[in-house]
Amino acid sequence: MKKEIEFTINGKSRKLTVKPNELLLNVIREDLGLTGTKYGCGTGECGACTVLIDEEPVLSCLTLAITVDKKKVTTIEGIGTDENPHPLQQAFVETGAVQCGFCTPGMILSAKTLLDKNPNPTEDEIKRAIEGNLCRCTGYIKIIEAIKLASVRMGGRRK
Amino acid sequence: MLNDLEYFEPETISDVITFLAKHGKDTKLIAGGTDLLVDMKKGKVKPKYLVNLMKIPELSHIIEDGGGLRIGATTTFREIEESKLIKEKYPLLFEAARAMGTVQIRNMATIGGNICNALPSADIPPALVALDAKAKIVGQSGERFLPLEEFFVGIRKTALESDELIREVHVKSPPAGSGTAFLKIGRTASDLATLNVAVRVTLENNGACKEVRVVVGGGVGPTLIRSKRAETLLEGKILEEPLIEKTAREVSKELKPRPTSIRASPFYKIEVSKVLVKRALMKALGRAKAGEDR
Numbered sequence: 001m002k003k004e005i006e007f008t009i010n011g012k013s014r015k016l017t018v019k020p021n022e023l024l025l026n027v028i029r030e031d032l033g034l035t036g037t038k039y040g041c042g043t044g045e046c047g048a049c050t051v052l053i054d055e056e057p058v059l060s061c062l063t064l065a066i067t068v069d070k071k072k073v074t075t076i077e078g079i080g081t082d083e084n085p086h087p088l089q090q091a092f093v094e095t096g097a098v099q100c101g102f103c104t105p106g107m108i109l110s111a112k113t114l115l116d117k118n119p120n121p122t123e124d125e126i127k128r129a130i131e132g133n134l135c136r137c138t139g140y141i142k143i144i145e146a147i148k149l150a151s152v153r154m155g156g157r158r159k
Numbered sequence: 160m161l162n163d164l165e166y167f168e169p170e171t172i173s174d175v176i177t178f179l180a181k182h183g184k185d186t187k188l189i190a191g192g193t194d195l196l197v198d199m200k201k202g203k204v205k206p207k208y209l210v211n212l213m214k215i216p217e218l219s220h221i222i223e224d225g226g227g228l229r230i231g232a233t234t235t236f237r238e239i240e241e242s243k244l245i246k247e248k249y250p251l252l253f254e255a256a257r258a259m260g261t262v263q264i265r266n267m268a269t270i271g272g273n274i275c276n277a278l279p280s281a282d283i284p285p286a287l288v289a290l291d292a293k294a295k296i297v298g299q300s301g302e303r304f305l306p307l308e309e310f311f312v313g314i315r316k317t318a319l320e321s322d323e324l325i326r327e328v329h330v331k332s333p334p335a336g337s338g339t340a341f342l343k344i345g346r347t348a349s350d351l352a353t354l355n356v357a358v359r360v361t362l363e364n365n366g367a368c369k370e371v372r373v374v375v376g377g378g379v380g381p382t383l384i385r386s387k388r389a390e391t392l393l394e395g396k397i398l399e400e401p402l403i404e405k406t407a408r409e410v411s412k413e414l415k416p417r418p419t420s421i422r423a424s425p426f427y428k429i430e431v432s433k434v435l436v437k438r439a440l441m442k443a444l445g446r447a448k449a450g451e452d453r
Contacts, residue, residue: 001165001166003166019163020164020165020166020209021160021161021162021163021164023161023196042200043197043200044193044197044260044263044264045349047261047263050263056237056266057262057263057266058263058266058267059193059263059264059267062192062193062196062197062267063192063267064166064189064192064196064209064211066166067192067211067213110262110263113262128262129262131261131262131348131349132260132261132262132263132264132349133261
């Protein structure tokens with residue numbers, strides 16, 4: 001029982017036919033070829049598969065693709081390019097907040113939602129915003145620094 | 160991989176009930192999916208039909224109503240956490256909702272799904288029981304209300320019939336003179352609870368304890384435990400630290416963690432409960448005296 005869904009992916013409208021047991025993560029990576037979104041634990045612990053649905057971070061490994069019909073999905077590919085990176089992407093590079101890089105797409109998307117809603121977050125608010133994204137390399141310090149730097153550059157004033 | 164299945168997206172509650180009446184035994188209702196899809200990936204459940212509740216507008220709301228609150232079953236934890244009304248007037252629910260999972264999980268998981276999954280380590284159920292919450296259940300034979308503590312009948316077992324679903328959770332506004340507290344111990348900030356405690360203390364004008372709820376969760380039995388001993392020991396008394404300490408020790412005797420308990424040994428859970436229950440009671444008492452909760 002396949003069904004056609006129509007949704008927005010990174011600003012573009014797409015129609016796809018999906019089976020009801022297909023996960024959004026697999027559709028994004030395999031059907032759409034957007035491999036920035038990662039498969040980590042598959043059980044909702046690690047946040048590597050984080051995407052934004054209607055601007056909120058959710059787990060694409062625990063989302064059925066069929067349920068995103070008429071919704072707006074944003075992946076890491078949708079917020080910046082190599083030539084014109086998002087301030088968060090630029091700040092992560094400059095700060096050394098990326099080591100193996102596996103958590104980075106999800107980490108940046110969680111941080112983007114935070115800064116869009118709260119341009120000048122406290123350190124505690126930053127930690128809460130990325131609580132669902134596990135990083136096994138950096139120890140988070142540089143990630144938090146990068147988010148602070150981006151918040152300054154994006155116009156949120158910081159003491 | 161997930162098993163093959165048929166998927167339905169009804170727009171009204173009555174459509175769900177009609178479907179469940181026919182196919183209830185082969186059907187799983189899905190809301191946030193954060194528990195169900197994990198179980199399906201592990202092959203623990205293989206539903207023939209999946210019915211998505213998230214497209215039903217009448218299931219998602221937070222409404223203040225006649226001295227209480229009605230929370231629709233598919234209201235997400237994030238919506239509860241970010242509700243001004245809940246933060247101001249039901250801080251216990253705010254604290255418990257916030258303690259659950261991660262931002263991503265809270266954007267997906269729903270109060271109804273969390274309750275129906277009936278994990279003894281869930282965070283919001285103890286808070287709801289401390290506020291004398293009731294589940295509004297609808298099914299083929301109409302609607303019924305069940306106090307939430309009676310809704311949980313075992314590990315992952317509820318009082319729901321196969322043709323029923325939770326429509327709303329009704330919470331009473333904490334009476335004047337109340338203070339509440341939710342405390343949790345977990346292995347990490349976003350883990351399920353090793354132990355959690357929700358407390359409501361309601362004081363008389365003269366300062367004596369009028370009503371108290373001490374509800375302990377986190378795998379201290381097949382379901383959460385509403386301590387009767389705490390109610391007997393504290394109601395009618397002036398609450399002071401030695402009495403609260405004694406009560407916390409008595410509460411620990413009501414807990415029955417399994418020897419195979421996952422997140423901590425039964426010994427640890429019982430020892431730590433004495434500390435956590437005491438702290439929660441002291442915190443709630445302080446708030447009741449300060450008039451921080453209404």
